[in-house]
Amino acid sequence: MTTAAHSPAAVATLLQELGLLEDGVNAAAAVTVTPISGGNTNRIYRVTCELGEGKGQRDLLLRFFGQGSEAFIDRVQEERIFHAVAAHGLCPKLLASFPEGRVEEFVPAQPLTAPQFRSPALSALVARRLHAFHSISHVDGLPKPSVPPLFAQIRAWAMRAVALCGARYEGWDVGGLVTEVDRLEERLLAVDSPICLCPQP
Numbered sequence: 001m002t003t004a005a006h007s008p009a010a011v012a013t014l015l016q017e018l019g020l021l022e023d024g025v026n027a028a029a030a031v032t033v034t035p036i037s038g039g040n041t042n043r044i045y046r047v048t049c050e051l052g053e054g055k056g057q058r059d060l061l062l063r064f065f066g067q068g069s070e071a072f073i074d075r076v077q078e079e080r081i082f083h084a085v086a087a088h089g090l091c092p093k094l095l096a097s098f099p100e101g102r103v104e105e106f107v108p109a110q111p112l113t114a115p116q117f118r119s120p121a122l123s124a125l126v127a128r129r130l131h132a133f134h135s136i137s138h139v140d141g142l143p144k145p146s147v148p149p150l151f152a153q154i155r156a157w158a159m160r161a162v163a164l165c166g167a168r169y170e171g172w173d174v175g176g177l178v179t180e181v182d183r184l185e186e187r188l189l190a191v192d193s194p195i196c197l198c199p200q201p
Contacts, residue, residue: 006033006043006045006064007033008030008031008032008033009031011031011033011045011047011062012030012031012049014062014098015031015047015049015060015103017098018095018096018098018103019096020049020060020095020096020103021049022051030049030050031047031048031049031050032047032048033045033046033047033062034046034047034048036061039063039066040066041065041066041069041073042063042064042065042066042069042101043063043064043066044061044062044063044064045061045062045063045064046059046060046061046062046106047059047060047061047062047103047106059106059108060095060103060104060105060106061092061103061104061105061106061107062101062103063101063102063103063104064100064101065100065101071160072157077142079094079097079102080139080140080141080142081139081142081197082094083140084136084138084139084140085133085136085197088132088133088136090129090132090133092104092105092106092107093105133197134196134197134198135196136196136197139197144195145195146195147189147195148188148189148195150198151181151184151185154181155178155181155182155185158177158178158180158181159178161174161177162174162175162177162178
């Protein structure tokens with residue numbers, strides 16, 4: 001994804017194609033694109049759209065997927081889970097998607113401070129929201145698994161690492177990763193726990 005693809009004119013064209021910006025709007029004047037830090041594999045932007053005379057403005061979050069990230073993240077599955085979580089009010093709404101990324105509702109926020117982390121009231125709120133997330137029992141288009149699929153995903157990543165790097169890489173025992181995954185799976189499956197959603201690792 002080139003820098004030109006993130007220009008106001010290019011972003012305005014994309015939003016028009018996705019039906020999120022009216023046709024005929026002066027793209028250069030209608031859209032402001034501001035980079036946001038914090039993405040692990042994605043490039044993230046806050047997009048401010050002028051909606052026309054007297055209509056105010058709208059903020060969106062534009063996400064471009066990192067190059068090659070599809071080798072590790074199932075984007076179809078991710079989008080289905082995103083819709084399910086958003087339906088419970090636990091994440092921003094997904095407004096549109098395209099092959100290289102997606103557009104989400106922009107939610108103004110800021111990182112928590114150390115005193116906020118120590119707040120019992122805030123900790124209780126986080127616990128309640130996490131419980132609600134873990135209680136989502138159905139995702140449209142995805143069968144309910146009898147065994148946590150996370151282990152298969154991590155094992156596939158470990159085997160890919162061995163295929164790319166060999167059994168040892170710069171002193172690291174890459175070949176031992178698969179054994180470690182097997183050991184972790186055996187230990188965790190011994191715990192009496194329901195299968196629930198977890199954030200994408």
